[in-house]
Amino acid sequence: MGTISHAISPKLSLPHQNTVRSYAFSRSNHRFQTLMPSKVSRKVRVFAELRKQSTSSIDFSDPDWKTKFQRDFEQRFRLPHITDIFEDAVPIPSTFCLKMRTPLNGDFPGNYPSDEEWHGYINNNDRVLLKTIYYSSPTSAGAECIDPGCNWVEQWAHRAGPREKIYFKPEEVKAAIVTCGGLCPGLNDVIRQIVITLEIYGVKRIVGIPFGYRGFSDTELTEVLLSRKVVQNIHLSGGSLLGVSRGGPSVSEIVDNLEARGINMLFVLGGNGTHAGANAIHDECQKRRLKVAVVGVPKTIDNDILLMDKTFGFDTAVEEAQRAINSAYIEAHSAYHGIGIVKLMGRSSGFIAMHASLASGQVDICLIPEVPFNIHGPHGVLNHLQYLLDKKGSAVVCTAEGAGQNLVQKTNATDASGNIVLGDIGVRLQQETKKYFKEIGIHADVKYIDPTYMIRACRANASDGILCTVLGQNAVHGAFAGFSGITVGIINTHYAYLPIPQVISHPRLVDPNSRMWHRCLTSTGQPDFI
Numbered sequence: 001m002g003t004i005s006h007a008i009s010p011k012l013s014l015p016h017q018n019t020v021r022s023y024a025f026s027r028s029n030h031r032f033q034t035l036m037p038s039k040v041s042r043k044v045r046v047f048a049e050l051r052k053q054s055t056s057s058i059d060f061s062d063p064d065w066k067t068k069f070q071r072d073f074e075q076r077f078r079l080p081h082i083t084d085i086f087e088d089a090v091p092i093p094s095t096f097c098l099k100m101r102t103p104l105n106g107d108f109p110g111n112y113p114s115d116e117e118w119h120g121y122i123n124n125n126d127r128v129l130l131k132t133i134y135y136s137s138p139t140s141a142g143a144e145c146i147d148p149g150c151n152w153v154e155q156w157a158h159r160a161g162p163r164e165k166i167y168f169k170p171e172e173v174k175a176a177i178v179t180c181g182g183l184c185p186g187l188n189d190v191i192r193q194i195v196i197t198l199e200i201y202g203v204k205r206i207v208g209i210p211f212g213y214r215g216f217s218d219t220e221l222t223e224v225l226l227s228r229k230v231v232q233n234i235h236l237s238g239g240s241l242l243g244v245s246r247g248g249p250s251v252s253e254i255v256d257n258l259e260a261r262g263i264n265m266l267f268v269l270g271g272n273g274t275h276a277g278a279n280a281i282h283d284e285c286q287k288r289r290l291k292v293a294v295v296g297v298p299k300t301i302d303n304d305i306l307l308m309d310k311t312f313g314f315d316t317a318v319e320e321a322q323r324a325i326n327s328a329y330i331e332a333h334s335a336y337h338g339i340g341i342v343k344l345m346g347r348s349s350g351f352i353a354m355h356a357s358l359a360s361g362q363v364d365i366c367l368i369p370e371v372p373f374n375i376h377g378p379h380g381v382l383n384h385l386q387y388l389l390d391k392k393g394s395a396v397v398c399t400a401e402g403a404g405q406n407l408v409q410k411t412n413a414t415d416a417s418g419n420i421v422l423g424d425i426g427v428r429l430q431q432e433t434k435k436y437f438k439e440i441g442i443h444a445d446v447k448y449i450d451p452t453y454m455i456r457a458c459r460a461n462a463s464d465g466i467l468c469t470v471l472g473q474n475a476v477h478g479a480f481a482g483f484s485g486i487t488v489g490i491i492n493t494h495y496a497y498l499p500i501p502q503v504i505s506h507p508r509l510v511d512p513n514s515r516m517w518h519r520c521l522t523s524t525g526q527p528d529f530i
């Protein structure tokens with residue numbers, strides 16, 4: 001058994017899972033272990049199981065397991081590079097140097113600006129530590145351990161930023177930007193930074209592909225010429241200057257189109273699905289021996305991309321969601337026996353609901369997809385609502401859209417990208433609450449708020465604005481450094497490049513054993529609804 005396999009049990013399959021897994025499992029959860037040992041939910045068990053599965057093929061009795069693990073880890077986090085295909089590719093000194101700016105007229109050949117003394121570059125051996133907590137025991141709260149003894153194993157990702165040598169001559173670059181999936185605050189900020197940074201390198205040909213991947217096949221959609229002048233103020237509004245879409249052409253059609261247009265740098269802004277597409281585009285380019293750099297920037301208000309502190313747009317979404325919760329609270333608090341129900345986005349991950357509940361401090365019940373619950377019965381949500389009306393006179397429920405999908409009618413439908421169209425848990429909760437209190441003869445004034453599209457259509461807040469700026473700049477640095485099939489993220493407040501498969505092997509979920517979920521439960525004061 002000395003080898004580390006990446007296989008995962010098919011019954012635990014999650015969307016887009018393919019070749020890689022994150023290595024971690026969580027053992028601690030005093031709350032679940034001591035308060036409800038027999039009631040540990042199926043989902044919680046599945047979550048722990050998923051984590052355990054990922055390490056199950058490591059032979060921990062092998063004295064070399066740690067070295068083998070780290071060698072395997074290093075291999076998995078190695079960044080694909082142009083030289084994997086073009087072994088003879090010769091780099092040139094970077095044209096990105098803030099001390100000696102790129103000449104405005106852009107006359108490069110034989111005259112690349114560089115400054116050997118300038119220490120503003122990232123060394124290719126620089127790394128960012130992925131996990132920063134040393135858990136002295138697997139029973140430490142929220143412990144993420146690789147082995148049963150919870151040994152300390154360093155896991156390093158590649159540091160993002162400008163390199164001293166670049167693999168593209170700016171005058172030979174045609175760069176394209178595409179935004180896919182649903183809207184997300186900050187898309188325009190990232191587009192803007194990519195364009196500005198490309199120009200600083202000296203790139204003159206920059207285009208936007210309209211309406212996501214669809215823009216690669218729909219002949220009526222023409223590319224949008226981009227420059228600093230065009231993008232100067234786009235971050236002042238939400239949405240995407242380029243438009244977004246779900247679904248679209250096949251990967252081979254997209255690559256045909258890239259070839260036809262002469263695009264050799266592609267910046268892809270999107271979530272799990274978009275990144276799966278970006279990785280497939282990268283693979284196809286390698287197969288066809290095309291010198292194209294494909295770099296992703298993770299976009300999703302759901303925050304469901306693995307390994308990073310957060311994705312851009314999430315912070316803004318939480319801030320906006322908090323406003324909706326506040327309205328629900330005021331409505332509920334001002335009514336006799338008022339109950340406010342707010343539904344927030346989060347297809348498979350409850351991060352927005354959890355963080356908005358924590359931020360607002362006004363939520364009594366937070367429901368997320370990762371933690372199952374009952375509506376009816378002695379431990380159900382309705383019973384607790386009745387208790388809250390009795391004790392406090394009002395109550396606020398915050399639910400993620402993906403929560404309690406076992407309690408709503410299945411739609412059996414998928415969207416153009418293949419995402420499951422969810423049943424409406426918000427409406428179900430509203431109906432069941434009204435019915436319940438009517439049946440038991442207690443007055444309840446139920447107000448339902450669904451602010452979902454308002455939350456993602458707004459402009460990025462200051463914190464997301466900065467995140468977008470850094471991610472956009474680093475995406476361009478990564479492409480010029482010759483990397484492809486990578487994405488960029490913030491990890492422990494530092495910026496790193498990650499191979500795309502590592503961040504999309506499954507959606508990042510709220511760990512019901514995590515300190516954060518426990519903090520949320522402490523804040524709401526809610527019991528388990530099972």
Ligand SMILES: Nc1ncnc2c1ncn2[C@@H]1O[C@H](COP(=O)(O)OP(=O)(O)O)[C@@H](O)[C@H]1O
Nearest residue numbers: 180181246247248270271272273274276277417
């Ligand atoms: N597995 C996949 N392989 C290739 N392309 C994909 C894949 N999944 C989704 N896509 C494409 O990525 C785009 C965005 O996907 P979607 O799931 O809607 O949003 P997001 O990227 O935000 O998760 C769509 O155009 C879709 O066709």
Ligand SMILES: O=P(O)(O)OC[C@H]1O[C@](O)(COP(=O)(O)O)[C@@H](O)[C@@H]1O
Nearest residue numbers: 181182183271300301302345346347
């Ligand atoms: O109505 P739409 O455009 O399909 O978007 C709804 C989806 O958007 C999301 O907030 C984000 O999804 P993406 O990351 O795929 O864009 C999901 O939680 C939600 O189900």
Ligand SMILES: [Mg+2]
Nearest residue numbers: 181271272273
């Ligand atoms: Mg998605």
